[in-house]
Amino acid sequence: MDCLDSCRKSLDVCIHLLTSMEIAECIIDAHKRGVKVRVICDNEMSTNKGSQVRVIKESGVAVRIPLLNYHMHSKIAIIDGRKIMTGSVNWTVQGMYGNWDNLVVTSQRDLVHDAINDFNRIWNHPTTEMFC
Template identity: 40%
Template sequence: MTMFFNKIGKTLLVILSIAFASNVAYKFYNKKKRKERSEINEVIMFSSGGSNLKQSKYTRFQISNSMDRLLHYLNSPRSSIDICMYVITSQDFANVILKLHIRGIKVRVIMDADMAFTSGSVIKRFHKYKIPLRWMKSTYLMHHKFCLIDTMDDVEKKSMPLVIMGSLNWTNQALNGNWEDVVVTSQKDLVRQYKTEFERLWLQFKPIVDLT
């Protein structure tokens, strides 16, 4: 009789162990899947004639799917957007940034000092609306092309910090003609390193206070 109960006890122990292990594995799998769904890792390619034009809710003009995806992310900030861009001449992108600024999103822009005055530059529009701008007059280029979304320290927890980086300048030629690449990611290590670089330049560069 004792042997019988011992066997039952061992069987129950095995069953309970399997059930516990299955439950742990199930929770781990679900946690992993939730993490995968919560991360953003997207590559956006721009190429001459590489995409049919489409209607977009972000502009009244027909645009490529690549530009639509990029505008989707640029319209997503809930707290802040920091832009470090060699040159900006795209009025579509300027309109997005100005709308964010008017909505109360914290906007900061770093640009190359020489390219700030290139034909079609949006810097005067930004300056008119008192968007904080900085540059460094130098014989070298400020050649970065990246953008940080919702990386301020006081950002809402429900927001997902992003970095947008790649070869793309925010110009009509780059958006509609050149072969360019853009990476959008929420990977924390990458976001952190780009944020560190932006803050370093923001302290090092000088405010643009007079464009007359």
């Protein structure tokens, strides 16, 4: 959570599944601090039982979903356009505290640049719509 809490200017999140209330609060808190927050979530998982996507959307965060016949399976956060957090972990309580997954945080420029390009490509893709 410290990594998400550290953002000051922007936070872009592309996440397959988000059910952790603790992580949702970090995202909402960033928005309340004036951080520009954008979230992309998988279409099917956005309405999954326990999904926090609606809570995030109702707090005023911009949320988009790709309308695809397959899953948007990314798990990445871009913090202030300078650092990324990515790995196999789903943003669920089980994923964060139970499963054996990996999570990498890096500020390596080429990886951050690629993540920003990928995020913007999905955000602006014609099949991606605002979450209602």
